[in-house]
Amino acid sequence: MEAEIKNENVSNSVLEADGIYFSYDNGYDVFENINIRADSGKFVAIIGPSGIGKSTLLRILGGFLKPDKGIVKLLGKTLYEPTPEVALIHQSIVTFPWMDAQENVMLSMKAKDMSRDEMESKAKEALSRVGLDGFEDLYPKEMSGGMRQRVAIARAFAADPYVFLMDEPFAHLDELTAEGLRQDIYNILFSGETPLKSVIMVSHNLTEVLELADEIYILNNIPATVVGRVEVTMPRPRNPRSDNFNANLDALYSYLTPPRKKK
Numbered sequence: 001m002e003a004e005i006k007n008e009n010v011s012n013s014v015l016e017a018d019g020i021y022f023s024y025d026n027g028y029d030v031f032e033n034i035n036i037r038a039d040s041g042k043f044v045a046i047i048g049p050s051g052i053g054k055s056t057l058l059r060i061l062g063g064f065l066k067p068d069k070g071i072v073k074l075l076g077k078t079l080y081e082p083t084p085e086v087a088l089i090h091q092s093i094v095t096f097p098w099m100d101a102q103e104n105v106m107l108s109m110k111a112k113d114m115s116r117d118e119m120e121s122k123a124k125e126a127l128s129r130v131g132l133d134g135f136e137d138l139y140p141k142e143m144s145g146g147m148r149q150r151v152a153i154a155r156a157f158a159a160d161p162y163v164f165l166m167d168e169p170f171a172h173l174d175e176l177t178a179e180g181l182r183q184d185i186y187n188i189l190f191s192g193e194t195p196l197k198s199v200i201m202v203s204h205n206l207t208e209v210l211e212l213a214d215e216i217y218i219l220n221n222i223p224a225t226v227v228g229r230v231e232v233t234m235p236r237p238r239n240p241r242s243d244n245f246n247a248n249l250d251a252l253y254s255y256l257t258p259p260r261k262k263k
């Protein structure tokens, strides 16, 4: 029998925030000692009351804002600035009205050394991945909100990132469209056919988070810190109307008391 290979240093961590402190220039202390980790294959959600710092944390995790203390690590290396390896998908659906779907997706490849043909075929592949095969020539005004958000996701995919950071990606969609996209998104993200390893999504919609996440970090208090971490082991697809789902939902609600300022 071959000897078992043991290496204590092998880590599954894709993106992590270690001991983050952050204040805005106006003196508002947003975070105190935030520790969050997204492992390979995991959909991580961050929840918390409005204004607690969820979007700020995503910007820190993407290297767009520098923490006052603590570090962000991507695959074990400190992240000092934004990188195409970490894609941020905004709350407001960002598509450019004067470009068709394919051109909107190609934007994320402009900085790369790729021929127009390569970019076009990659954009087509990314659009097909999000269910928009055959819609390459449509302009945003000809698309529903759900389709435009799919274009934004295809654009993020086309840059071949390891991590998606999603800031309330369903917030500006009507509930039916949001539910349709939520049902698809997990399989789209974790198809295994792209380099994507982990997703971190912030949301204040607990049902949405329970539907999608493997792990949920709960932020609360001022300055904010992680007040709870929940592993969601319910099998997929998850039924928001099941008793088990509702029991999980009740447990999550119990963490979300109004934020308290630290003395």
Ligand code: ADP
Pocket (backbone or CB within 6 Å): 024, 025, 026, 028, 030, 048, 049, 050, 051, 052, 053, 054, 055, 056, 057
């Ligand atoms: P959330 O995403 O949880 O709603 P945000 O990250 O948007 O919270 O904001 C966290 C806190 O930081 C809020 O109180 C907000 O008013 C404040 N804030 C956000 N952006 C700035 C900024 N650029 N300058 C100063 N304060 C800010």
